[in-house]
Amino acid sequence: MPTSKRIFEMRSRYLRYVVSSGNHANFHDSSANLNYGRVDLLGNAVYPSEKFLAPIPSEGSLYALNFVADAFKDFRAYYLKMVTAGGIRQEQGALSIVQPTRGWESMHTLYGKNIDGIYSNLVSQYFEKTGTGGEKSDRRPEDFEQFVGLLNEFLYSSGDEIRLTRSSFVLSRLNGIATTGLAIEVTPNLGTNSTKKFFGNPNFKFYMNALKQFGFMVDVDNPGRIIADIGSPEMQNYMANYEITVDNLFDKMYYKASDYDYDLLKVYISQFYNTYVAQYPSKTVTTPTKCGNPSRRVIVREQISQDDYSDDYWLSIYVNTRNFELSQPLDEHKLKKVIKNAKDLRKNLDISDAIRYIRDTMRKYQFKK
Numbered sequence: 001m002p003t004s005k006r007i008f009e010m011r012s013r014y015l016r017y018v019v020s021s022g023n024h025a026n027f028h029d030s031s032a033n034l035n036y037g038r039v040d041l042l043g044n045a046v047y048p049s050e051k052f053l054a055p056i057p058s059e060g061s062l063y064a065l066n067f068v069a070d071a072f073k074d075f076r077a078y079y080l081k082m083v084t085a086g087g088i089r090q091e092q093g094a095l096s097i098v099q100p101t102r103g104w105e106s107m108h109t110l111y112g113k114n115i116d117g118i119y120s121n122l123v124s125q126y127f128e129k130t131g132t133g134g135e136k137s138d139r140r141p142e143d144f145e146q147f148v149g150l151l152n153e154f155l156y157s158s159g160d161e162i163r164l165t166r167s168s169f170v171l172s173r174l175n176g177i178a179t180t181g182l183a184i185e186v187t188p189n190l191g192t193n194s195t196k197k198f199f200g201n202p203n204f205k206f207y208m209n210a211l212k213q214f215g216f217m218v219d220v221d222n223p224g225r226i227i228a229d230i231g232s233p234e235m236q237n238y239m240a241n242y243e244i245t246v247d248n249l250f251d252k253m254y255y256k257a258s259d260y261d262y263d264l265l266k267v268y269i270s271q272f273y274n275t276y277v278a279q280y281p282s283k284t285v286t287t288p289t290k291c292g293n294p295s296r297r298v299i300v301r302e303q304i305s306q307d308d309y310s311d312d313y314w315l316s317i318y319v320n321t322r323n324f325e326l327s328q329p330l331d332e333h334k335l336k337k338v339i340k341n342a343k344d345l346r347k348n349l350d351i352s353d354a355i356r357y358i359r360d361t362m363r364k365y366q367f368k369k
Helices: 004-016 066-084 107-126 144-157 166-170 195-199 204-213 233-240 249-253 257-279 311-325 332-348 351-363
Strands: 046-048 053-055 063-065 099-102 183-187 216-219 222-228 254-256 282-287 295-300
Touching: 053 066, 063 066, 066 204, 066 216, 066 222, 066 233, 107 144, 107 166, 107 257, 144 257, 144 311, 166 257, 204 216, 249 254, 254 257, 257 311, 257 351, 311 332, 311 351, 332 351
Parallel strands: none
Antiparallel strands: 046 254, 053 063, 099 183, 183 222, 216 222, 282 295
């Protein structure tokens, strides 16, 4: 467990990026802190529990974390009150309307689409990939072991574009800040190309100050997106209504994405293969002979259960997958060592100890380039 001093240092480093620089103290630079709201104070990938979501005032069904929804409700009431009182200029193009258009998005939905895309690209593109001379290579696997080998090749040949484990997906650019429950997009959404227009808005200064009063930041790359500043005293007042602090926020309202990485990996790879078998139940293999008449044999693929394979087999797949997702920080020698250590822990202690060892070992490389 980290010491109290270490936790304090990590907390300070986390919050240092919450308030960005600029003429106003409540800009958020997402490019400098891509993982805001997606990692806890210890660097674990996290996502919010849906039971803590609350509706935000809008024309549709939009949600945010409960304390964020409360703060936005008060901010919008204050802002509209100033509009009515004439404190805000209302000519066309001015920030006189603050209507929410986008709130929380389900990480599970996005992750599910990501998994579907991986399978589709693997089968329709990689298995049928043409060679450099235009010839069509036959990568179609005959059994599960070949399928896993080809999946591994596919991952390593795809650069850093594929995220198979949930924790890796949460920290990727495939998963936006909307899944954190901390962000709300409003109209008029001036978009990523209208920053100058936003800064020149006659209500710009009032808008920024009003947001700050209620604990919000503005995304410097998309002024239409406002984000809860969990480091601000104003937002912490709303958090306190739910007995939430910066120190316990991620423990109480979020799940660790890596908790079921190993189990989900087994499920999805097994499903990948069984879906493939259902679509392509057999394969005809043609072999040339001396007499000139090629011989043909039909291989019938069989569906598998993840329990058909040992934990040691799946642990190796888990380590290799995480190494790929982290841009291969482990060379072949170190990779084999981690796999061996994990298998020893599984044998001498328990599978959960082996999984924890892999998770903690690979996390060291999570934010290294």
